[in-house]
Amino acid sequence: MQKGWIVNNRVAKLAEEILNGKIIDRGEIEFLFLLGDENFDDLLYWANQIRQKFFGRKIKVCSIVPGRLGGCTQDCKFCAQSAGHETAYKDVKILTDEEIVSAARKAKQNGVPNFGIVYSGKTISEKELQRLEKLIPKIKTEVGIGVCGGFGIINYEQALRLKKAGLARYNHNLETSRKHFANIVTTHDYESRIETVRAAKKAGLGLCTGGIFGIGEADADRIDMALLIRELEVDMVPMNFLSPIEGTPLADTPTMRPREILRLIALYRFILPKVQIKAAGGRKLNLRDLQSWIFYAGATSIISGDYLTTAGRAVEEDLKMISDLGLEADRTCA
Numbered sequence: 001m002q003k004g005w006i007v008n009n010r011v012a013k014l015a016e017e018i019l020n021g022k023i024i025d026r027g028e029i030e031f032l033f034l035l036g037d038e039n040f041d042d043l044l045y046w047a048n049q050i051r052q053k054f055f056g057r058k059i060k061v062c063s064i065v066p067g068r069l070g071g072c073t074q075d076c077k078f079c080a081q082s083a084g085h086e087t088a089y090k091d092v093k094i095l096t097d098e099e100i101v102s103a104a105r106k107a108k109q110n111g112v113p114n115f116g117i118v119y120s121g122k123t124i125s126e127k128e129l130q131r132l133e134k135l136i137p138k139i140k141t142e143v144g145i146g147v148c149g150g151f152g153i154i155n156y157e158q159a160l161r162l163k164k165a166g167l168a169r170y171n172h173n174l175e176t177s178r179k180h181f182a183n184i185v186t187t188h189d190y191e192s193r194i195e196t197v198r199a200a201k202k203a204g205l206g207l208c209t210g211g212i213f214g215i216g217e218a219d220a221d222r223i224d225m226a227l228l229i230r231e232l233e234v235d236m237v238p239m240n241f242l243s244p245i246e247g248t249p250l251a252d253t254p255t256m257r258p259r260e261i262l263r264l265i266a267l268y269r270f271i272l273p274k275v276q277i278k279a280a281g282g283r284k285l286n287l288r289d290l291q292s293w294i295f296y297a298g299a300t301s302i303i304s305g306d307y308l309t310t311a312g313r314a315v316e317e318d319l320k321m322i323s324d325l326g327l328e329a330d331r332t333c334a
């Protein structure tokens with residue numbers, strides 16, 4: 001790599017081009033991924049400039065509930081919910097309508113405008129879909145909160161029915177690159193994930209599609225996934241960071257360093273300048289005292305409250321952090 005200041009000038013030039021509407025290519029992205037620790041501050045500085053230009057001071061906050069928890073037939077190596085892993089979530093637990101509505105009400109009372117229902121499992125049954133077709137409008141009317149959801153692999157017709165029921169965004173992560181996916185999941189293929197994202201898009205649903213980092217992927221995998229996300233025209237990218245869970249195949253994987261996470265958020269901000277970037281699962285565990293730096297690195301959204309199987313930060317604490325930073329929690333739905 002060239003001398004520090006020459007490199008920083010090139011980062012600044014690229015960032016200024018992005019601020020003027022440029023979409024950077026793979027070669028430019030690879031250059032950014034090769035930046036060393038000495039360029040870290042510059043990378044974050046420019047990621048923050050890009051965030052400010054396209055999103056101002058607004059930060060989107062959402063909370064999630066596991067509508068169906070555990071007992072999953074799939075074998076995703078990072079996940080505590082696979083029935084094949086020796087965790088506390090081997091058996092499936094399905095929340096009642098009342099429990100889900102009550103979780104939505106709690107999110108609303110906490111000042112969160114968007115609420116996500118997430119199901120474990122490969123897909124949903126017709127019976128579950130019919131239930132959701134009644135439950136989604138009920139939550140929207142009774143609670144007055146935006147409803148998003150992730151129910152596994154679905155086709156266009158199912159996506160359309162969810163859209164008609166009032167679902168705002170479909171959450172379906174790519175998890176990692178196509179190449180690395182086969183090392184992480186063997187029970188379904190990458191193509192079915194892409195097809196689900198395309199089906200949701202075609203049905204008019206917003207897309208909440210990102211992945212998980214710290215699962216043995218290389219920078220090339222991170223670049224591949226970011227470029228695919230860009231191609232799929234996703235509007236929100238949840239970035240999860242592995243919380244190694246006892247009983248899963250990745251239980252002994254070292255956690256990511258806080259600066260590594262911030263670097264990745266900043267790099268994704270350069271690649272996806274106008275797309276919402278959400279710091280999601282693993283934020284509390286992995287970032288420790290550097291929580292608030294995520295916005296300076298370019299994040300524009302957070303999941304607040306508990307995650308699916310791990311504890312998160314209290315919503316009140318997150319909202320305070322946002323206002324202490326001079327930022328503003330976006331109160332609009334979805």
Ligand code: SF4
Nearest residue numbers: 072074076079120121
């Ligand atoms: S990530 Fe989803 S599909 Fe994979 S094991 Fe967990 S719940 Fe099942």
